[in-house]
Amino acid sequence: MEYGTKHRILFLYQYLFQHTDAEHPLSTAELMKILKEQYAIKVSRNTISNDLAILHDCGLHIEHYEST
Secondary structure (H helix, E strand, C coil), X not given: CCCXXXXXXXXXXXXXXXXXXXXXXXXXXXXHHHHHHHXXXXXXXXXXXXXXXXXXXXXXXXXXXXXX
């Protein structure tokens, strides 16, 4: 089954909600790998960043850290 943008954002949120917290973060690369392996969805770093911004704009608190 092919998934669209709405599915991808929901899958991303669901995974973050179930598997991460402040002590167990995931990198963008890890999120990209998870979406590809578990949902057959290939995304770019920019897509992950945009999806996280959408979730934030919807009022969901998702912490993120910029790598140096």
